[in-house]
Amino acid sequence: MLFYHLGKYVLLMKAALKRPEKWSFYWKEIAREMVSIGVGSLGIISIISIFMGAVTSVQTAFQLISNLISSSVIGQITRDNSILELSPTIGALVLAGKTGSNIASQIGTMRVTEQIDALEVMGVNSPGYLIFPKIIAGVTMIPMLVIISITLSIVGGGVAGVLSGALSQADYITGVQAEFNNTILIAGMVKSVIYAFIITSVSAYQGFYTSGGALEVGESSTRAVVVSCILILCADYIVAQLLL
Amino acid sequence: MIEIKEIRKSFDDKEVLKGISATFMSGSCNMIIGGSGSGKTTLIKCMVGLHEVDSGEVLYDDRDFTKLNFEDRIPIRKEIGMLFQGSALFDSLTVQDNVMFALNMFTEMEHSEKLDRVNFCLNRVNLENVNKKFPAELSGGMKKRVGIARAIAMNPKYLYCDEPNSGLDPKTSIVIDNLIQEITDEFKITTIVNTHDMNSVMEIGDNVVFLHQGQKWWEGSNKDIKHTDNTELNDFVFASKHFKEMQK
Numbered sequence: 001m002l003f004y005h006l007g008k009y010v011l012l013m014k015a016a017l018k019r020p021e022k023w024s025f026y027w028k029e030i031a032r033e034m035v036s037i038g039v040g041s042l043g044i045i046s047i048i049s050i051f052m053g054a055v056t057s058v059q060t061a062f063q064l065i066s067n068l069i070s071s072s073v074i075g076q077i078t079r080d081n082s083i084l085e086l087s088p089t090i091g092a093l094v095l096a097g098k099t100g101s102n103i104a105s106q107i108g109t110m111r112v113t114e115q116i117d118a119l120e121v122m123g124v125n126s127p128g129y130l131i132f133p134k135i136i137a138g139v140t141m142i143p144m145l146v147i148i149s150i151t152l153s154i155v156g157g158g159v160a161g162v163l164s165g166a167l168s169q170a171d172y173i174t175g176v177q178a179e180f181n182n183t184i185l186i187a188g189m190v191k192s193v194i195y196a197f198i199i200t201s202v203s204a205y206q207g208f209y210t211s212g213g214a215l216e217v218g219e220s221s222t223r224a225v226v227v228s229c230i231l232i233l234c235a236d237y238i239v240a241q242l243l244l
Numbered sequence: 245m246i247e248i249k250e251i252r253k254s255f256d257d258k259e260v261l262k263g264i265s266a267t268f269m270s271g272s273c274n275m276i277i278g279g280s281g282s283g284k285t286t287l288i289k290c291m292v293g294l295h296e297v298d299s300g301e302v303l304y305d306d307r308d309f310t311k312l313n314f315e316d317r318i319p320i321r322k323e324i325g326m327l328f329q330g331s332a333l334f335d336s337l338t339v340q341d342n343v344m345f346a347l348n349m350f351t352e353m354e355h356s357e358k359l360d361r362v363n364f365c366l367n368r369v370n371l372e373n374v375n376k377k378f379p380a381e382l383s384g385g386m387k388k389r390v391g392i393a394r395a396i397a398m399n400p401k402y403l404y405c406d407e408p409n410s411g412l413d414p415k416t417s418i419v420i421d422n423l424i425q426e427i428t429d430e431f432k433i434t435t436i437v438n439t440h441d442m443n444s445v446m447e448i449g450d451n452v453v454f455l456h457q458g459q460k461w462w463e464g465s466n467k468d469i470k471h472t473d474n475t476e477l478n479d480f481v482f483a484s485k486h487f488k489e490m491q492k
Binding site for chain 2: 021022025109110113114115117118120121122123124125
Protein backbone atom coordinates (compact mmCIF):
# COMPACT_ATOMS: atom_id res chain seq x y z
CA MET A 1 0.00 0.00 0.00
CA LEU A 2 2.84 2.38 0.91
CA PHE A 3 4.60 1.70 -2.39
CA TYR A 4 1.33 2.08 -4.30
CA HIS A 5 0.86 5.59 -2.90
CA LEU A 6 4.56 6.41 -3.30
CA GLY A 7 4.42 5.40 -6.96
CA LYS A 8 1.26 7.42 -7.57
CA TYR A 9 2.78 10.40 -5.78
CA VAL A 10 5.98 10.24 -7.87
CA LEU A 11 3.97 10.01 -11.12
CA LEU A 12 1.79 12.93 -10.06
CA MET A 13 4.85 15.04 -9.24
CA LYS A 14 6.38 14.10 -12.60
CA ALA A 15 3.25 15.39 -14.34
CA ALA A 16 3.04 18.44 -12.08
CA LEU A 17 6.63 19.51 -12.64
CA LYS A 18 6.45 19.26 -16.44
CA ARG A 19 7.23 22.37 -18.45
CA PRO A 20 4.11 24.60 -18.32
CA GLU A 21 2.07 25.05 -21.50
CA LYS A 22 2.22 28.82 -21.19
CA TRP A 23 4.46 30.56 -18.65
CA SER A 24 2.57 33.86 -18.65
CA PHE A 25 -0.59 32.06 -17.59
CA TYR A 26 1.22 30.14 -14.86
CA TRP A 27 2.91 33.28 -13.47
CA LYS A 28 -0.48 34.71 -12.56
CA GLU A 29 -1.35 31.51 -10.71
CA ILE A 30 2.02 31.49 -8.94
CA ALA A 31 1.52 35.10 -7.82
CA ARG A 32 -1.99 34.29 -6.62
CA GLU A 33 -0.73 31.30 -4.64
CA MET A 34 2.14 33.36 -3.20
CA VAL A 35 -0.38 35.79 -1.80
CA SER A 36 -2.54 32.98 -0.46
CA ILE A 37 0.29 30.96 1.13
CA GLY A 38 2.60 33.82 2.09
CA VAL A 39 0.53 36.85 2.98
CA GLY A 40 -2.39 34.69 4.08
CA SER A 41 -0.27 32.90 6.68
CA LEU A 42 1.63 35.92 7.97
CA GLY A 43 -0.79 36.62 10.83
CA ILE A 44 -0.79 33.17 12.40
CA ILE A 45 2.97 32.74 11.90
CA SER A 46 3.63 36.09 13.58
CA ILE A 47 1.49 35.25 16.60
CA ILE A 48 2.92 31.77 17.19
CA SER A 49 6.49 33.03 16.62
CA ILE A 50 6.28 35.72 19.29
CA PHE A 51 4.91 33.26 21.83
CA MET A 52 7.39 30.50 20.87
CA GLY A 53 10.27 32.88 21.54
CA ALA A 54 8.70 34.19 24.72
CA VAL A 55 8.09 30.70 26.13
CA THR A 56 11.60 29.54 25.20
CA SER A 57 13.15 32.54 26.89
CA VAL A 58 11.10 32.26 30.10
CA GLN A 59 11.51 28.47 30.39
CA THR A 60 15.24 28.61 29.71
CA ALA A 61 15.61 31.26 32.39
CA PHE A 62 13.69 29.05 34.81
CA GLN A 63 15.92 26.04 34.10
CA LEU A 64 19.23 27.95 34.23
CA ILE A 65 19.22 29.33 37.73
CA SER A 66 22.92 29.30 38.49
CA ASN A 67 25.50 31.94 39.28
CA LEU A 68 28.00 30.08 37.13
CA ILE A 69 26.07 30.63 33.91
CA SER A 70 25.70 34.05 32.39
CA SER A 71 22.09 35.11 31.81
CA SER A 72 23.03 36.12 28.27
CA VAL A 73 22.96 32.40 27.44
CA ILE A 74 19.17 32.72 27.45
CA GLY A 75 19.42 34.93 24.36
CA GLN A 76 21.77 32.51 22.69
CA ILE A 77 19.54 29.49 23.37
CA THR A 78 16.42 31.31 22.23
CA ARG A 79 18.17 32.35 19.00
CA ASP A 80 19.50 28.88 18.20
CA ASN A 81 16.23 27.15 19.05
CA SER A 82 14.27 29.62 16.96
CA ILE A 83 16.52 29.27 13.92
CA LEU A 84 17.06 25.57 14.06
CA GLU A 85 13.83 24.08 15.30
CA LEU A 86 11.01 26.30 16.48
CA SER A 87 10.45 28.56 13.49
CA PRO A 88 11.03 26.01 10.70
CA THR A 89 9.45 22.95 12.29
CA ILE A 90 6.68 24.31 14.52
CA GLY A 91 5.96 26.89 11.82
CA ALA A 92 5.71 24.10 9.22
CA LEU A 93 3.40 22.06 11.44
CA VAL A 94 1.10 25.07 11.78
CA LEU A 95 1.30 25.73 8.04
CA ALA A 96 0.48 22.06 7.33
CA GLY A 97 -2.74 22.66 9.25
CA LYS A 98 -3.58 25.93 7.57
CA THR A 99 -2.14 25.81 4.04
CA GLY A 100 -2.08 22.02 3.64
CA SER A 101 -5.73 21.53 4.48
CA ASN A 102 -6.61 24.48 2.26
CA ILE A 103 -4.75 23.01 -0.73
CA ALA A 104 -6.22 19.53 -0.24
CA SER A 105 -9.79 20.75 0.14
CA GLN A 106 -9.47 23.18 -2.77
CA ILE A 107 -8.15 20.55 -5.20
CA GLY A 108 -10.43 17.87 -3.73
CA THR A 109 -13.50 20.04 -4.30
CA MET A 110 -12.36 20.69 -7.86
CA ARG A 111 -12.08 16.93 -8.35
CA VAL A 112 -15.55 16.03 -7.03
CA THR A 113 -17.23 18.90 -8.90
CA GLU A 114 -15.63 17.78 -12.21
CA GLN A 115 -13.55 20.95 -12.55
CA ILE A 116 -10.41 18.85 -12.98
CA ASP A 117 -12.19 16.78 -15.64
CA ALA A 118 -13.07 20.05 -17.39
CA LEU A 119 -9.38 21.02 -17.42
CA GLU A 120 -8.38 17.64 -18.82
CA VAL A 121 -11.01 17.69 -21.54
CA MET A 122 -9.65 21.08 -22.63
CA GLY A 123 -6.19 19.50 -22.96
CA VAL A 124 -4.70 21.25 -19.94
CA ASN A 125 -2.11 19.33 -17.92
CA SER A 126 -4.21 19.50 -14.76
CA PRO A 127 -1.48 18.44 -12.27
CA GLY A 128 0.77 21.09 -13.78
CA TYR A 129 -1.82 23.84 -13.68
CA LEU A 130 -3.09 23.02 -10.18
CA ILE A 131 -0.01 21.79 -8.34
CA PHE A 132 3.05 23.43 -9.91
CA PRO A 133 2.11 27.01 -8.90
CA LYS A 134 1.39 25.86 -5.34
CA ILE A 135 4.76 24.13 -5.00
CA ILE A 136 6.66 27.12 -6.41
CA ALA A 137 4.73 29.52 -4.19
CA GLY A 138 5.29 27.26 -1.18
CA VAL A 139 9.04 26.81 -1.60
CA THR A 140 9.53 30.56 -2.06
CA MET A 141 7.10 31.94 0.51
CA ILE A 142 7.47 29.46 3.38
CA PRO A 143 11.24 30.11 3.82
CA MET A 144 10.40 33.83 3.87
CA LEU A 145 7.78 33.20 6.53
CA VAL A 146 10.37 31.24 8.48
CA ILE A 147 12.81 34.20 8.33
CA ILE A 148 10.07 36.49 9.65
CA SER A 149 9.20 33.89 12.26
CA ILE A 150 12.82 33.64 13.44
CA THR A 151 13.03 37.42 13.81
CA LEU A 152 9.76 37.66 15.72
CA SER A 153 10.63 34.70 17.90
CA ILE A 154 13.93 36.27 18.94
CA VAL A 155 12.21 39.61 19.58
CA GLY A 156 9.43 37.85 21.54
CA GLY A 157 12.04 36.03 23.62
CA GLY A 158 13.76 39.31 24.43
CA VAL A 159 10.58 41.09 25.44
CA ALA A 160 9.41 38.19 27.64
CA GLY A 161 12.84 37.75 29.20
CA VAL A 162 13.17 41.41 30.09
CA LEU A 163 9.54 41.76 31.26
CA SER A 164 9.88 38.71 33.53
CA GLY A 165 13.07 40.13 35.02
CA ALA A 166 15.13 37.09 34.05
CA LEU A 167 17.76 39.19 32.30
CA SER A 168 18.45 42.70 31.07
CA GLN A 169 17.94 43.86 27.51
CA ALA A 170 21.71 44.29 27.08
CA ASP A 171 22.38 40.72 28.28
CA TYR A 172 19.79 39.34 25.89
CA ILE A 173 21.27 41.22 22.93
CA THR A 174 24.75 40.09 23.90
CA GLY A 175 23.48 36.49 23.99
CA VAL A 176 21.74 36.77 20.64
CA GLN A 177 24.95 38.06 19.02
CA ALA A 178 27.30 35.58 20.70
CA GLU A 179 29.01 32.66 18.93
CA PHE A 180 26.76 32.56 15.91
CA ASN A 181 27.27 29.48 13.76
CA ASN A 182 26.17 29.77 10.13
CA THR A 183 25.41 26.06 9.94
CA ILE A 184 22.26 26.38 12.03
CA LEU A 185 20.91 29.05 9.71
CA ILE A 186 21.66 26.90 6.65
CA ALA A 187 20.04 23.89 8.33
CA GLY A 188 16.99 25.98 9.26
CA MET A 189 16.57 27.25 5.71
CA VAL A 190 17.11 23.81 4.14
CA LYS A 191 14.46 22.46 6.48
CA SER A 192 11.99 25.18 5.53
CA VAL A 193 12.37 24.47 1.80
CA ILE A 194 11.93 20.72 2.33
CA TYR A 195 8.92 21.25 4.58
CA ALA A 196 7.38 23.62 2.04
CA PHE A 197 7.67 20.96 -0.66
CA ILE A 198 6.20 18.32 1.65
CA ILE A 199 3.23 20.49 2.68
CA THR A 200 2.29 21.59 -0.83
CA SER A 201 2.94 18.36 -2.71
CA VAL A 202 1.48 15.92 -0.17
CA SER A 203 -1.64 18.06 0.30
CA ALA A 204 -2.05 18.41 -3.46
CA TYR A 205 -1.68 14.63 -3.85
CA GLN A 206 -4.38 13.99 -1.25
CA GLY A 207 -6.71 16.49 -2.90
CA PHE A 208 -6.04 15.36 -6.45
CA TYR A 209 -7.03 11.75 -5.79
CA THR A 210 -10.17 12.55 -3.84
CA SER A 211 -13.22 10.66 -5.01
CA GLY A 212 -16.78 10.90 -3.78
CA GLY A 213 -18.29 14.01 -2.25
CA ALA A 214 -18.01 16.53 0.55
CA LEU A 215 -17.27 13.87 3.17
CA GLU A 216 -14.30 12.55 1.20
CA VAL A 217 -13.00 16.11 0.65
CA GLY A 218 -12.96 16.54 4.42
CA GLU A 219 -11.17 13.20 4.83
CA SER A 220 -8.57 14.17 2.22
CA SER A 221 -8.00 17.44 4.00
CA THR A 222 -7.48 15.70 7.35
CA ARG A 223 -5.21 13.09 5.76
CA ALA A 224 -3.16 15.83 4.11
CA VAL A 225 -2.47 17.45 7.48
CA VAL A 226 -1.69 14.17 9.26
CA VAL A 227 0.63 12.82 6.54
CA SER A 228 2.35 16.20 6.12
CA CYS A 229 3.00 16.46 9.88
CA ILE A 230 4.47 12.96 10.05
CA LEU A 231 6.69 13.55 7.02
CA ILE A 232 7.82 16.94 8.39
CA LEU A 233 8.98 15.32 11.62
CA CYS A 234 10.74 12.51 9.71
CA ALA A 235 12.44 15.07 7.46
CA ASP A 236 13.40 17.08 10.56
CA TYR A 237 15.32 14.12 11.94
CA ILE A 238 16.96 13.28 8.60
CA VAL A 239 18.11 16.87 7.96
CA ALA A 240 19.41 17.17 11.53
CA GLN A 241 21.41 13.96 11.08
CA LEU A 242 22.80 15.02 7.71
CA LEU A 243 23.61 18.68 8.34
CA LEU A 244 24.56 18.98 11.99
CA MET B 245 -17.85 12.80 -37.39
CA ILE B 246 -17.12 10.60 -34.40
CA GLU B 247 -17.00 6.86 -34.72
CA ILE B 248 -16.68 4.41 -31.86
CA LYS B 249 -15.83 0.79 -32.50
CA GLU B 250 -16.24 -2.08 -30.08
CA ILE B 251 -15.60 0.00 -26.95
CA ARG B 252 -15.06 -2.12 -23.87
CA LYS B 253 -14.45 -0.85 -20.36
CA SER B 254 -14.34 -2.63 -17.02
CA PHE B 255 -13.92 -1.41 -13.46
CA ASP B 256 -12.34 -4.16 -11.37
CA ASP B 257 -14.31 -7.26 -12.38
CA LYS B 258 -17.39 -5.42 -13.59
CA GLU B 259 -17.67 -4.90 -17.34
CA VAL B 260 -19.51 -1.61 -17.80
CA LEU B 261 -19.25 -1.24 -21.57
CA LYS B 262 -19.56 -4.43 -23.59
CA GLY B 263 -18.40 -3.65 -27.10
CA ILE B 264 -20.30 -0.54 -28.13
CA SER B 265 -20.08 0.73 -31.70
CA ALA B 266 -21.82 3.78 -33.14
CA THR B 267 -21.35 6.64 -35.59
CA PHE B 268 -22.20 10.24 -34.71
CA MET B 269 -22.53 12.53 -37.74
CA SER B 270 -21.47 16.15 -37.79
CA GLY B 271 -24.18 18.78 -37.67
CA SER B 272 -26.50 16.48 -35.79
CA CYS B 273 -27.62 16.11 -32.19
CA ASN B 274 -26.81 12.60 -31.06
CA MET B 275 -28.50 11.52 -27.85
CA ILE B 276 -27.23 8.73 -25.64
CA ILE B 277 -30.00 7.50 -23.38
CA GLY B 278 -30.39 4.68 -20.90
CA GLY B 279 -31.21 3.89 -17.32
CA SER B 280 -28.95 4.62 -14.39
CA GLY B 281 -25.91 2.35 -14.50
CA SER B 282 -26.33 1.57 -18.18
CA GLY B 283 -22.89 3.02 -18.98
CA LYS B 284 -23.79 6.39 -20.56
CA THR B 285 -21.41 8.52 -18.53
CA THR B 286 -18.64 5.93 -18.73
CA LEU B 287 -19.03 5.87 -22.52
CA ILE B 288 -18.76 9.66 -22.78
CA LYS B 289 -15.77 9.69 -20.42
CA CYS B 290 -14.07 7.04 -22.55
CA MET B 291 -14.77 9.08 -25.68
CA VAL B 292 -13.17 12.26 -24.28
CA GLY B 293 -10.28 10.39 -22.69
CA LEU B 294 -11.20 10.83 -19.04
CA HIS B 295 -11.25 7.02 -18.84
CA GLU B 296 -8.95 4.82 -20.89
CA VAL B 297 -10.79 2.12 -22.84
CA ASP B 298 -9.82 -1.53 -22.34
CA SER B 299 -10.23 -2.14 -26.05
CA GLY B 300 -11.86 -0.53 -29.06
CA GLU B 301 -11.39 2.67 -31.01
CA VAL B 302 -12.66 6.25 -30.78
CA LEU B 303 -12.20 7.95 -34.13
CA TYR B 304 -12.46 11.73 -34.48
CA ASP B 305 -12.67 12.23 -38.24
CA ASP B 306 -10.61 9.04 -38.68
CA ARG B 307 -8.03 10.00 -36.03
CA ASP B 308 -7.87 7.23 -33.43
CA PHE B 309 -7.93 9.02 -30.08
CA THR B 310 -7.30 5.88 -28.01
CA LYS B 311 -3.91 5.23 -29.58
CA LEU B 312 -2.54 8.69 -28.79
CA ASN B 313 -0.58 9.75 -25.70
CA PHE B 314 -1.43 12.86 -23.63
CA GLU B 315 0.63 15.27 -25.76
CA ASP B 316 -0.70 13.96 -29.08
CA ARG B 317 -4.27 14.16 -27.85
CA ILE B 318 -4.04 17.91 -27.19
CA PRO B 319 -4.80 19.01 -30.80
CA ILE B 320 -7.96 16.86 -30.79
CA ARG B 321 -8.89 18.01 -27.29
CA LYS B 322 -8.76 21.61 -28.47
CA GLU B 323 -11.51 20.66 -30.91
CA ILE B 324 -13.67 19.25 -28.12
CA GLY B 325 -16.05 21.26 -25.96
CA MET B 326 -17.84 19.73 -23.02
CA LEU B 327 -20.73 20.80 -20.86
CA PHE B 328 -20.66 18.96 -17.55
CA GLN B 329 -23.62 17.83 -15.48
CA GLY B 330 -22.81 20.26 -12.66
CA SER B 331 -21.45 22.83 -15.13
CA ALA B 332 -17.93 22.42 -13.60
CA LEU B 333 -17.20 26.14 -13.79
CA PHE B 334 -14.01 27.17 -12.04
CA ASP B 335 -15.19 28.64 -8.72
CA SER B 336 -12.26 31.00 -8.27
CA LEU B 337 -12.68 32.62 -11.69
CA THR B 338 -15.28 35.06 -12.95
CA VAL B 339 -17.63 34.13 -15.77
CA GLN B 340 -15.40 36.06 -18.18
CA ASP B 341 -12.25 34.24 -17.02
CA ASN B 342 -14.03 30.90 -17.20
CA VAL B 343 -15.02 31.42 -20.82
CA MET B 344 -11.61 32.92 -21.61
CA PHE B 345 -9.70 30.10 -19.92
CA ALA B 346 -8.86 27.98 -22.97
CA LEU B 347 -8.20 31.11 -25.06
CA ASN B 348 -5.69 32.28 -22.44
CA MET B 349 -4.05 28.90 -22.22
CA PHE B 350 -3.83 27.91 -25.86
CA THR B 351 -3.95 31.00 -28.06
CA GLU B 352 -1.77 34.04 -28.62
CA MET B 353 -4.77 36.33 -29.22
CA GLU B 354 -4.71 39.92 -27.94
CA HIS B 355 -6.77 40.57 -24.83
CA SER B 356 -9.30 42.65 -26.79
CA GLU B 357 -9.77 39.81 -29.29
CA LYS B 358 -10.29 37.34 -26.49
CA LEU B 359 -12.75 39.66 -24.83
CA ASP B 360 -14.69 39.98 -28.10
CA ARG B 361 -14.80 36.21 -28.39
CA VAL B 362 -15.99 35.85 -24.79
CA ASN B 363 -18.73 38.42 -25.31
CA PHE B 364 -19.76 36.73 -28.55
CA CYS B 365 -20.05 33.37 -26.79
CA LEU B 366 -21.96 34.84 -23.85
CA ASN B 367 -24.31 36.69 -26.17
CA ARG B 368 -24.80 33.49 -28.14
CA VAL B 369 -26.13 31.79 -25.00
CA ASN B 370 -28.26 34.86 -24.21
CA LEU B 371 -26.24 36.08 -21.25
CA GLU B 372 -25.40 39.71 -20.74
CA ASN B 373 -23.76 41.71 -17.95
CA VAL B 374 -22.49 38.64 -16.16
CA ASN B 375 -18.80 38.92 -17.12
CA LYS B 376 -17.65 39.95 -13.69
CA LYS B 377 -19.87 37.60 -11.71
CA PHE B 378 -18.59 34.47 -10.03
CA PRO B 379 -20.25 31.06 -10.61
CA ALA B 380 -21.64 31.07 -7.05
CA GLU B 381 -23.68 34.17 -7.96
CA LEU B 382 -25.46 32.47 -10.90
CA SER B 383 -28.61 30.33 -11.09
CA GLY B 384 -28.45 26.71 -12.30
CA GLY B 385 -29.66 27.62 -15.79
CA MET B 386 -27.18 30.48 -16.08
CA LYS B 387 -24.34 28.20 -15.01
CA LYS B 388 -25.29 25.74 -17.75
CA ARG B 389 -25.31 28.56 -20.29
CA VAL B 390 -21.90 29.75 -19.13
CA GLY B 391 -20.79 26.12 -19.42
CA ILE B 392 -21.98 26.07 -23.02
CA ALA B 393 -20.29 29.41 -23.71
CA ARG B 394 -17.03 28.03 -22.31
CA ALA B 395 -17.45 24.85 -24.37
CA ILE B 396 -17.84 26.77 -27.64
CA ALA B 397 -15.16 29.40 -26.93
CA MET B 398 -12.51 27.54 -28.93
CA ASN B 399 -14.84 26.87 -31.89
CA PRO B 400 -15.10 23.14 -31.21
CA LYS B 401 -15.86 20.55 -33.86
CA TYR B 402 -17.24 18.18 -31.25
CA LEU B 403 -19.53 19.08 -28.36
CA TYR B 404 -20.34 16.77 -25.46
CA CYS B 405 -23.16 17.53 -23.05
CA ASP B 406 -23.48 15.38 -19.94
CA GLU B 407 -27.01 15.62 -18.53
CA PRO B 408 -27.49 19.23 -19.66
CA ASN B 409 -30.95 19.50 -18.14
CA SER B 410 -30.39 17.89 -14.77
CA GLY B 411 -31.64 20.11 -11.97
CA LEU B 412 -33.35 22.57 -14.31
CA ASP B 413 -37.01 23.47 -14.52
CA PRO B 414 -38.88 22.37 -17.70
CA LYS B 415 -38.87 25.84 -19.24
CA THR B 416 -35.13 26.37 -18.74
CA SER B 417 -34.53 22.83 -20.02
CA ILE B 418 -36.20 23.74 -23.29
CA VAL B 419 -34.05 26.87 -23.55
CA ILE B 420 -30.89 24.79 -23.06
CA ASP B 421 -32.09 22.14 -25.56
CA ASN B 422 -32.83 24.75 -28.18
CA LEU B 423 -29.49 26.39 -27.56
CA ILE B 424 -27.65 23.10 -28.06
CA GLN B 425 -29.54 22.43 -31.28
CA GLU B 426 -29.00 25.96 -32.63
CA ILE B 427 -25.28 25.83 -31.90
CA THR B 428 -25.01 22.38 -33.49
CA ASP B 429 -26.73 23.58 -36.67
CA GLU B 430 -24.97 26.93 -36.80
CA PHE B 431 -21.41 25.67 -36.35
CA LYS B 432 -21.92 22.19 -37.87
CA ILE B 433 -20.71 20.57 -34.67
CA THR B 434 -20.93 16.88 -33.88
CA THR B 435 -22.95 17.03 -30.67
CA ILE B 436 -23.35 14.14 -28.27
CA VAL B 437 -25.82 14.56 -25.43
CA ASN B 438 -26.05 12.15 -22.56
CA THR B 439 -29.51 12.51 -21.04
CA HIS B 440 -32.38 11.02 -19.08
CA ASP B 441 -34.74 13.72 -20.22
CA MET B 442 -37.16 12.29 -22.78
CA ASN B 443 -38.45 15.76 -23.64
CA SER B 444 -34.94 16.62 -24.85
CA VAL B 445 -34.75 13.43 -26.84
CA MET B 446 -38.05 14.12 -28.55
CA GLU B 447 -37.16 17.78 -29.15
CA ILE B 448 -33.63 17.60 -30.51
CA GLY B 449 -32.60 13.95 -30.91
CA ASP B 450 -31.58 13.56 -34.55
CA ASN B 451 -29.95 10.26 -33.68
CA VAL B 452 -30.70 8.33 -30.50
CA VAL B 453 -28.57 5.54 -29.05
CA PHE B 454 -30.17 3.54 -26.25
CA LEU B 455 -27.79 1.75 -23.89
CA HIS B 456 -28.94 -1.15 -21.75
CA GLN B 457 -26.70 -3.24 -19.47
CA GLY B 458 -23.57 -1.81 -21.08
CA GLN B 459 -24.62 -2.63 -24.63
CA LYS B 460 -26.09 -0.66 -27.49
CA TRP B 461 -29.67 -1.93 -27.43
CA TRP B 462 -31.32 0.29 -29.99
CA GLU B 463 -30.48 3.13 -32.38
CA GLY B 464 -32.74 5.37 -34.43
CA SER B 465 -34.22 8.85 -34.66
CA ASN B 466 -36.53 10.52 -32.14
CA LYS B 467 -39.46 9.81 -34.44
CA ASP B 468 -38.67 6.08 -34.51
CA ILE B 469 -38.90 5.83 -30.72
CA LYS B 470 -42.66 6.31 -30.76
CA HIS B 471 -43.16 3.27 -32.97
CA THR B 472 -40.50 0.90 -31.72
CA ASP B 473 -41.39 -2.52 -30.39
CA ASN B 474 -38.16 -2.80 -28.41
CA THR B 475 -39.38 -3.83 -24.95
CA GLU B 476 -36.49 -2.39 -22.92
CA LEU B 477 -36.63 0.92 -24.77
CA ASN B 478 -40.38 1.14 -24.32
CA ASP B 479 -40.01 0.34 -20.62
CA PHE B 480 -37.46 3.14 -20.33
CA VAL B 481 -39.18 5.78 -22.43
CA PHE B 482 -42.74 5.13 -21.35
CA ALA B 483 -41.95 4.34 -17.72
CA SER B 484 -44.60 6.62 -16.24
CA LYS B 485 -48.37 6.05 -16.42
CA HIS B 486 -48.71 9.40 -18.13
CA PHE B 487 -46.37 8.46 -20.97
CA LYS B 488 -47.97 5.00 -21.26
CA GLU B 489 -51.36 6.61 -21.77
CA MET B 490 -49.87 8.97 -24.32
CA GLN B 491 -48.35 6.02 -26.19
CA LYS B 492 -51.74 4.30 -26.32
